[in-house]
Amino acid sequence: MKGRLESAGAHVLIIEDNPRIGDKLVEVLSRSGFRPTLCRDGQAGLVEFENRRPDLVLVEHLVPGVEGGRVVDHLRRLDEEVPVVVMATSPQAQVRLLQHGPGFTQGFLLKPFRVPELLMALESALGSRFDGAPPEPEAPISISGELKGDALSSVLLTLLRQSATGMLRLERDGVRRDIYLLKGLPVFAESNLLSETFGRFLLARGSLSESQHADVLRFMRAQGVRQGEALVALGILNNQGVYALLRGQVRERVARCFTWDDARYAFYRDDRFIDDKLMFPMNPLTLLIDGVLRRHDSSALRAQLEALRTQRLTSTPVVDELKTFLDRVQRDPPLSEVIARSETVADLVDGLRLAATRAAAVLVVLRAAGAVCVDDDVLPEQSTLPGRVAFEYILDTEEQLDAQTPHTSDPTAEQVLARYLATRGGTHYAVLGLPRGADEAALEAAYLAICRDFHPDRFVEHPDFDVRLRAKEVFIKVGQAFGVLSDPRLRESYDAQLPAVNAVPSMFPVFDAEEWFRAGEAHWRKGELAAANEAFARAHAARPEEPLYIAHYGRALFAVAGSSEALAEGEDLVRRAVSSDPSFAQAFRFLAEIHELTGRTDTASELNLRAQHLDARVLGDALDAEETSVLA
Numbered sequence: 001m002k003g004r005l006e007s008a009g010a011h012v013l014i015i016e017d018n019p020r021i022g023d024k025l026v027e028v029l030s031r032s033g034f035r036p037t038l039c040r041d042g043q044a045g046l047v048e049f050e051n052r053r054p055d056l057v058l059v060e061h062l063v064p065g066v067e068g069g070r071v072v073d074h075l076r077r078l079d080e081e082v083p084v085v086v087m088a089t090s091p092q093a094q095v096r097l098l099q100h101g102p103g104f105t106q107g108f109l110l111k112p113f114r115v116p117e118l119l120m121a122l123e124s125a126l127g128s129r130f131d132g133a134p135p136e137p138e139a140p141i142s143i144s145g146e147l148k149g150d151a152l153s154s155v156l157l158t159l160l161r162q163s164a165t166g167m168l169r170l171e172r173d174g175v176r177r178d179i180y181l182l183k184g185l186p187v188f189a190e191s192n193l194l195s196e197t198f199g200r201f202l203l204a205r206g207s208l209s210e211s212q213h214a215d216v217l218r219f220m221r222a223q224g225v226r227q228g229e230a231l232v233a234l235g236i237l238n239n240q241g242v243y244a245l246l247r248g249q250v251r252e253r254v255a256r257c258f259t260w261d262d263a264r265y266a267f268y269r270d271d272r273f274i275d276d277k278l279m280f281p282m283n284p285l286t287l288l289i290d291g292v293l294r295r296h297d298s299s300a301l302r303a304q305l306e307a308l309r310t311q312r313l314t315s316t317p318v319v320d321e322l323k324t325f326l327d328r329v330q331r332d333p334p335l336s337e338v339i340a341r342s343e344t345v346a347d348l349v350d351g352l353r354l355a356a357t358r359a360a361a362v363l364v365v366l367r368a369a370g371a372v373c374v375d376d377d378v379l380p381e382q383s384t385l386p387g388r389v390a391f392e393y394i395l396d397t398e399e400q401l402d403a404q405t406p407h408t409s410d411p412t413a414e415q416v417l418a419r420y421l422a423t424r425g426g427t428h429y430a431v432l433g434l435p436r437g438a439d440e441a442a443l444e445a446a447y448l449a450i451c452r453d454f455h456p457d458r459f460v461e462h463p464d465f466d467v468r469l470r471a472k473e474v475f476i477k478v479g480q481a482f483g484v485l486s487d488p489r490l491r492e493s494y495d496a497q498l499p500a501v502n503a504v505p506s507m508f509p510v511f512d513a514e515e516w517f518r519a520g521e522a523h524w525r526k527g528e529l530a531a532a533n534e535a536f537a538r539a540h541a542a543r544p545e546e547p548l549y550i551a552h553y554g555r556a557l558f559a560v561a562g563s564s565e566a567l568a569e570g571e572d573l574v575r576r577a578v579s580s581d582p583s584f585a586q587a588f589r590f591l592a593e594i595h596e597l598t599g600r601t602d603t604a605s606e607l608n609l610r611a612q613h614l615d616a617r618v619l620g621d622a623l624d625a626e627e628t629s630v631l632a
Contacts, residue, residue, distance in 0.1 A: 010126055011035045011192065013054035015045035015071060016087070017063050025058065028115055034122070041065030046074055052174045053082060053194035056106075056125055061088035061097075072097070072105065079194055080217035081227075083125040087111055104221065144266035152258055153288050153368050155265060160184035160284050161321070166270045172263040179254055180273050186284060188277045189253035196256075198227050201249040209525055212236055238585055247280045254282065258291030285325045285365060292361040305360035309346045311374050315339045318371040326371070329362065330354075339366070345374060516542065517549055520556065533560045540573075551577035551587040558594055570594070585611040 012034050016022040022038050029036040037054065039045035042065035049057065063071055072084060085107035086097060094108045106125035109117060147155070147170065159168065159181055168179040180188040194200070199216065202208035208216070212234075219230040228242040237245070292301070319326065319339055327334040330353060338351030345363065352359045366372045520535030533556035540546075540553040554573025561567040571594050577587040592607035 010055040010122075011037065011052075012122065013045065013049060013057045013059075014038045015042060015057065015059040015063050017041055017060060017065075025118075028118065029122075032119060042071040042074070045071065046078070049075060049078060049082075050194060053079065053192050053197070055082070055192070056122060057082060057084045058122070059084060059086055061086050061093045076104065079197070080214075080221065081197065081199070083107070085109060085121050085125050087113075144264070147260065147263045147265050152260075152265075153291060153365065155267075156186070156284055156288065157369050159267065160325075164267065164269065165274075166268050167273065168265060168267045170257055170260065170263045170265050172260055177253060177257050179257065180277060182271075182274065182279065182281070184284070186254055186282045186287060187279045188273070189250050189257075191253050196249075196253060198246065198249055201252070202245060205245075205248075206522070206525075207245060208236065235589065243278070246278060250280045251282060251287075254287055255290050255294060258294050283325050283328045285322065285329055285369070288365045288368070289329065289358070289361045292364045293358065296361075296364075298357040301360035301364070302356045305345070305349065305356060305363060308363070308374055309344070309349065311345050313339075313342050313345050313348055314373045315342075316370055316373065318369060322369060322371060335362075339372060348372075517552065520552060524552075524556065529556065529560050532556050545580070547577040547581040547584050547587060550574075550580065551584065551590050555590045555593070558597075 012029055014022060014025050014029075014036055016025060016038065017040050019040070022040060026036045026038050037048060037052075039048050042063045044065065045057075045059065045063070046066070057075060059071055059075070061072070065071075066074055072086060075082070075084060083106040084104075086093065086105050087109045088094070089111045094110075097105050097108065107121040109121055143155075143158075145151075152170075155168065156179075161184070163184045165182050165184075166180075168181060170177045170179070176192045178190045179186050180190075199208065199213050203210065203213055208231075215234060216227060216230045216236070219225070219234060220227060223230070223233075225233070228239075228246065231237045231242055232239055319336055323336045326336045326339070329335050330338070333351065335352075338348060342348040342351060348363065349356070349359050352362060354362065363372075363374075367374065516535045516539035520532045520539060523529075523532035523535055533553070536549065536553040536556045539549040543549055550573050554570045554575075554577065556570075557573065558567055558570030561570055571591075574587060574590045574594060577584060578591060581587065588607050588611040592604045592611065595601070595604035595607060
């Protein structure tokens with residue numbers, strides 16, 4: 001993957017207090033194809049730098065506005081990746097800059113200098129950058145215009161139908177975001193915002209500490225490598241972890257584009273990026289649904305859905321065209337089949353295993369794509385989907401629900417509901433944090449209701465039909481149903497209508513293990529080794545055969561061991577993880593760490609080499625699979 005930026009069109013921030021020199025630099029750089037921005041003092045330059053990350057900074061060493069002329073130091077505290085070229089009237093300035101070590105600046109110009117020297121310095125600095133903002137496209141514009149409201153959805157749908165390959169550029173107030181498409185699928189995204197760099201993304205997620213971030217940037221400067229390579233080389237992440245986080249960052253960049261109410265856009269048909277970028281194919285319909293949820297108030301979406309529930313729904317041939325993407329939005333039952341057999345909006349909603357807000361967003365996208373039409377004539381409320389009447393007898397109407405729901409509901413049920421709603425839109429059950437000690441039947445129904453969104457396969461494959469029936473009730477009328485389930489006075493009559501719940505034995509241990517493991521990771525990152533050891537021990541106790549938990553518990557136990565027996569037990573646990581999963585690179589790395597600490601450097605080197613080999617193989621397999629999915 002190439003990290004270089006073509007100089008043409010690069011945004012250069014000039015910080016120069018001499019008006020004559022500053023204006024001349026703007027003139028020369030504009031004529032040479034750059035996009036210069038001039039600030040006449042250091043403080044203004046730092047503010048501009050924070051607001052809009054440039055591709056390069058050209059700065060006078062002793063520019064006023066920053067104490068002691070230390071503007072470069074301040075720039076480097078904000079970002080250590082953007083190339084900086086320093087101008088000065090004294091050669092001693094270069095000597096002082098070099099004392100900061102390699103990579104602190106990417107160029108030095110001794111005044112007075114000629115235009116060719118300036119351009120050569122900028123070309124060299126831009127070629128040395130580690131993670132650039134989007135380059136200026138060279139391909140001709142295919143479509144362009146102004147984005148208003150939800151117009152981005154229409155543009156992406158048009159490009160999907162055209163199976164277009166190229167770059168969609170969005171610009172507003174100097175902020176630039178580029179979405180790369182391959183055969184109509186969004187596969188990559190870039191931004192010129194300082195807050196959207198990979199390092200800032202990792203910091204915001206808690207995947208990287210401030211001290212680790214500083215170590216990574218120093219390593220990048222010294223070795224001339226990209227951020228992902230530095231993260232792997234320093235042992236902070238493995239290749240697979242870097243790849244997964246890059247995918248998350250790219251998806252977040254695309255999702256943020258939907259929050260813009262207005263912007264200019266232009267699409268450039270060009271396939272040269274294919275050789276330069278990692279590909280992260282994304283379902284365009286899922287992106288559009290997430291975009292609707294980001295743009296619109298949830299209560300307004302639900303109100304709109306409620307107003308349309310009884311209206312007739314008609315599918316169009318577009319459903320067949322988009323079938324592949326529709327069925328990835330919901331696989332069971334396939335969304336295309338749900339649409340085909342739905343006669344009303346209510347039928348569609350009943351067939352969606354989604355909360356009302358997300359179901360409303362799906363309907364908005366389906367209408368925007370032309371996949372369904374909603375008629376104006378109102379029909380009596382009815383459903384052609386099987387199974388709807390079967391569970392409505394439990395709590396027939398909202399009035400009955402309101403009458404039966406206690407004013408003070410059980411605190412445990414409230415916690416379940418609060419965590420469920422707070423994590424709406426997540427992708428993993430472990431983040432829900434269902435409290436232990438909650439009422440088993442309420443938890444069982446809540447768990448399966450949540451699975452409709454997060455793990456539909458678990459819902460469908462649950463062996464007890466009556467449990468699924470109860471979960472469906474919880475899902476459809478979740479707020480009121482939690483109150484009913486948690487009230488002891490109503491439980492007897494409720495249970496009389498449905499057979500007793502058969503709990504899933506493995507459900508809560510799996511959840512507990514994941515929860516304790518995440519807690520252990522958080523403690524370890526903070527240096528709280530005793531707390532980390534306790535959390536990893538609990539994760540291991542919940543799932544004693546899982547190599548991931550075995551390895552982390554062993555490493556933590558070794559770190560806090562107060563006796564030779566505990567040291568030996570910690571090492572034995574890590575060895576067991578290696579034996580359980582010979583492809584587990586992290587376990588080999590932990591074992592190498594233990595060998596280094598105990599003076600066995602030769603075997604430690606061998607174990608580290610083994611871990612590196614496994615990392616490389618995992619990344620190669622992932623890239624091969626990704627390439628296959630893109631080219632298919």
